[in-house]
Amino acid sequence: MAGQVATGSRSGLRSALPLLVPAYLWLTVAIFLPLSAMVFFSFMTELPLPGKAWSFTLDNYATFFSQPLYLTLLAASLRLGLEVTLWCIVIGYPAAYVLAKVFRGRSREAIFLLVILPFWSNGLVRIFSWAMVLREGGILDSALNAVLPFNINIDLMYSYPAVIIGLVHSYVPYMVLTCYLTLQAIDDSLIEAGRSLGASRLQMLKRVIIPLSMPGLVAGAALIFVPVVGSFMEPRILGGRTGTFYGTVIEDQFVAVFNWPLGAALSFILLAVVLVILALASPVLKRAA
Amino acid sequence: MATTRILEWCGRLYIWLLLAFLYLPVIIMALMSFNVSPFYQLPFEWTTEWYASLWQNDQLISATWNSIEIAIISTIISTVLGSAASLALYRYEFRGKKFLQALLFPPIAIPWLITGTAMLIFFFGVGIGRGLFAILLGHVALALPYVIVVVSARLQTFAPELEEAARSLGANQWQVTSRVTLPWIMPGVIAGGLFAFAVSFDQFVVSYFLSTPGQTTLPVEIYAAIRKGFTPEINAVSTIIIVVSMALMLLTARFFKFGGEK
Numbered sequence: 001m002a003g004q005v006a007t008g009s010r011s012g013l014r015s016a017l018p019l020l021v022p023a024y025l026w027l028t029v030a031i032f033l034p035l036s037a038m039v040f041f042s043f044m045t046e047l048p049l050p051g052k053a054w055s056f057t058l059d060n061y062a063t064f065f066s067q068p069l070y071l072t073l074l075a076a077s078l079r080l081g082l083e084v085t086l087w088c089i090v091i092g093y094p095a096a097y098v099l100a101k102v103f104r105g106r107s108r109e110a111i112f113l114l115v116i117l118p119f120w121s122n123g124l125v126r127i128f129s130w131a132m133v134l135r136e137g138g139i140l141d142s143a144l145n146a147v148l149p150f151n152i153n154i155d156l157m158y159s160y161p162a163v164i165i166g167l168v169h170s171y172v173p174y175m176v177l178t179c180y181l182t183l184q185a186i187d188d189s190l191i192e193a194g195r196s197l198g199a200s201r202l203q204m205l206k207r208v209i210i211p212l213s214m215p216g217l218v219a220g221a222a223l224i225f226v227p228v229v230g231s232f233m234e235p236r237i238l239g240g241r242t243g244t245f246y247g248t249v250i251e252d253q254f255v256a257v258f259n260w261p262l263g264a265a266l267s268f269i270l271l272a273v274v275l276v277i278l279a280l281a282s283p284v285l286k287r288a289a
Numbered sequence: 290m291a292t293t294r295i296l297e298w299c300g301r302l303y304i305w306l307l308l309a310f311l312y313l314p315v316i317i318m319a320l321m322s323f324n325v326s327p328f329y330q331l332p333f334e335w336t337t338e339w340y341a342s343l344w345q346n347d348q349l350i351s352a353t354w355n356s357i358e359i360a361i362i363s364t365i366i367s368t369v370l371g372s373a374a375s376l377a378l379y380r381y382e383f384r385g386k387k388f389l390q391a392l393l394f395p396p397i398a399i400p401w402l403i404t405g406t407a408m409l410i411f412f413f414g415v416g417i418g419r420g421l422f423a424i425l426l427g428h429v430a431l432a433l434p435y436v437i438v439v440v441s442a443r444l445q446t447f448a449p450e451l452e453e454a455a456r457s458l459g460a461n462q463w464q465v466t467s468r469v470t471l472p473w474i475m476p477g478v479i480a481g482g483l484f485a486f487a488v489s490f491d492q493f494v495v496s497y498f499l500s501t502p503g504q505t506t507l508p509v510e511i512y513a514a515i516r517k518g519f520t521p522e523i524n525a526v527s528t529i530i531i532v533v534s535m536a537l538m539l540l541t542a543r544f545f546k547f548g549g550e551k
Contacts, residue, residue, distance in 0.1 A: 012381040019377035023370040023433055024389065030430030031396050031404065034411035038403075041410050095307050098300035111304060113542050118311050120541075121534040122491045124508050125527040128515055129318035132329065132524075139317050142331060169310065176307075223398070230400025233493065237515055247402050254406055254498060267406050271399065278398060 035271070042265035060265035070249070070266065074273070077246035081229040084167045085221050091168065092175030093217065097209070099176070100183035101191075112180065119173035127234050130166045131157060134238070158240030166238045167228055175220040182216030183209070215284055222281040226274050246270065315531055322524035329521070339525040349526060352510040355421060359506060360489040363428040368482040370429075371436025376470070378437070379444040380452075393434040401494035404431070409498045420504040427495045432485035439484055443477025483541040491534055 042061070046054035064070045099112055118126060133139045136155035144154055156162045186209065194204050210217075232251045235243030250270070253263030325334040343349060378390060396404065405427070412423045447470065455465045471478075493508035500509050507530065514523050 013383035013385075016377040016381035016383055019373040020389065023374035023437070024392070026366075026370060026426075027392065027396065027430055027433060030408060030426045032392075034404070034407035035395075035399075037411040037414055038407040041414075047413075091307065091310075094300075095304055098304055102297050102300045103304075111308070113539075114308055115304075115311065117535055117538055118315070120487055120491075120538040121315075122493075122508065122527070122530050124491075124493045124512060124515075125318070125531050126315060128511070128519075128523065128527055129314040131515075131519060132318045132321055133314045138329070169314070172307075173311070226398060227400045230402040232402060233497075233512065247400075250402060250406065254409060260410060263406060264410060267403050271403050274399060274403070 038264045038271075039268055041261055042268045044261045047260055060262045061269075063262060064265060064269060070246075073244065073246045073249055074269070077229045077231075078273075080163070080167070080231075080235075080245060081225045083164060084171060084228045085225045087164065087168045088172045088175040088224050089217065089221065092172045092220065093179050096176045096179035096183055096216075100180050100186075101188070115176050116173050119170075119177070123170055124233060126170060127166045127237050130162065130169065130238060134162050134165070157238070158242060160239065160242055162238040163235050163243055166234050167231065170234065171224040171228065174223055175217075178220035178223065179213055179216040182213040186212050215287065218281050218284040222278060222285075226277060229273065230270055318524055319528040319531070322521055322528045324521065327521055329519070339521040342522055343525055346522070349507070349510055352505050352507045353526075355505065356490060356507040359421065359425050359428055360486050363425055363432055363489045364482050364486040367429045367432035367436050367485045368478060371433050371481060371485075372440050372474070372478050374433075375437045375440035375444060376466070376474075378441060379447075393437055396431060396434045401431075401492075405495040405498040408495065412499070419499050419501045423499040424496050424504075424506065427499055428489040428492055431492065431495060432488045435484045435488060436481035439481040440474060440477045443474045443480075447473050480541050483537055487534055487537050487541070490537075491530075 043056050043058065044054050045057045045059065046052050095115070099108060099115070103111060131138075134154075135141075135157040136153065138154075138157070140156070141154040144152060156165070190208065191204060194208055195201075199207070230247050230250075232245065232247030235245050235248055236251075237243075239245075246266070247270075250263055250266045253259045253266065320333070321329050322339055323335055323337065324331075325336045325338075378386060408423070408427050409419070412418060412426070417423050417426070451469050451473070452465050455469045460468065491508065492506075493512060496506045497509050497512065500506065507526070511523060511526060511530075514520070
């Protein structure tokens with residue numbers, strides 16, 4: 001009985017271990033060991049299959065740095081991530097503000113749920129649904145032609161804008177969620193005080209509201225930017241031939257070209273980029289916590 | 290304050306526009322699954338033939354069962370393991386606790402493309418290979434951090450004095466857990482479980498790298514079909530998926546408030 005009221009750090013760990021081990025063992029086997037294996041693998045010449053000779057090499061990384069194609073594609077993916085993140089801020093932040101400061105009570109809860117709901121529904125299906133809207137003779141095309149007096153031809157399918165639209169649609173609920181959480185925490189009386197002291201709406205926004213909601217903005221931006229840089233399904237479906245990005249090249253190494261060591265090296269480089277971005281974002285997030 | 294009123298109305302209008310942006314494509318996609326034309330041509334003519342033909346598609350049906358089975362099994366495993374871990378992280382103080390909590394972040398934050406290809410390499414290397422078992426291993430790992438985060442959030446609202454009180458009244462550790470702590474965190478456990486189900490059922494990227502032609506899940510099958518060409522059959526199965534996953538999340542929301550208000 002006495003041991004249960006654990007205060008010392010060592011006995012605490014002893015009681016905690018049986019509860020912790022199953023979950024963390026699983027995470028180790030399915031996440032952490034694979035990530036380490038990927039690093040190891042990226043320095044190999046061949047798949048370590050029986051009967052195949054393999055050795056350690058830096059060639060996979062040399063390929064990345066010597067062929068401009070890969071650097072260009074990584075840059076294209078980073079640019080895609082940046083553009084999608086910016087659009088998500090532009091569209092999502094005002095929505096989060098309205099939700100936090102204009103709507104009240106039950107209607108706020110209901111609408112917040114409606115905005116968040118698609119994010120947790122199937123991403124693949126949502127990307128596919130844009131194909132219905134954007135293709136030539138699709139809904140956007142037909143609707144605009146029915147309304148406008150002149151004939152236009154909208155065929156956004158298989159283009160860069162189509163990829164952007166699909167990704168923004170996929171990720172904007174994330175931005176609304178993170179910004180809403182920080183905006184909602186800002187005391188209304190603070191805003192009233194600022195206004196009564198003569199600050200204009202724009203000044204309040206610049207000096208008070210945006211700085212206070214910065215953690216939400218940064219969290220949203222990081223959580224959107226990172227997966228978008230690694231996206232491959234969305235550009236494949238909506239981008240067609242224009243949809244070649246860093247993620248699709250990694251996909252190719254594993255499912256089409258079967259150059260796994262190169263794929264591992266490309267994945268690891270992406271992981272490094274991702275970690276740098278998360279590290280840059282973390283001071284702002286820590287300040288919030 | 291006329292300006293304030295006008296601004297508020299603009300805000301409301303803006304939210305409705307955002308909702309239209311979020312939902313219209315999905316609604317159109319669903320409508321097209323009830324349209325006769327195989328090329329999505331208008332005018333709209335009602336039919337359920339695309340749903341009927343789904344039943345003839347054995348590949349799709351077997352993939353659907355795989356998806357459901359894997360989602361159920363990984364939900365059970367991740368909910369049990371995750372809840373146990375959250376309880377340990379809540380109840381005990383020990384060195385390295387912060388580190389263990391930080392370890393939950395990478396599986397959520399690292400793009401699935403990286404996690405998926407890493408799993409493929411590792412499982413291949415140690416002899417697990419690809420297939421349904423590998424997919425299950427992966428899904429549980431992806432769901433675990435979500436379960437732990439959700440259950441831990443619920444535990445934050447728990448008063449440790451209740452455990453103390455039960456103990457001083459003579460309850461042993463097991464009784465304290467099963468009669469006092471578990472009933473309190475149940476809404477969190479259920480929400481975590483529903484999250485886990487959604488993570489598994491909607492998971493595409495990781496399943497995609499770990500599946501083989503015979504052993505695959507529904508999203509992987511749909512991706513293959515989309516890349517072959519668009520058919521209203523894809524719309525039909527997509528409509529079913531989106532209805533199921535949205536219903537699941539609505540259910541989750543009943544148990545867990547996303548807004549952060551208690």
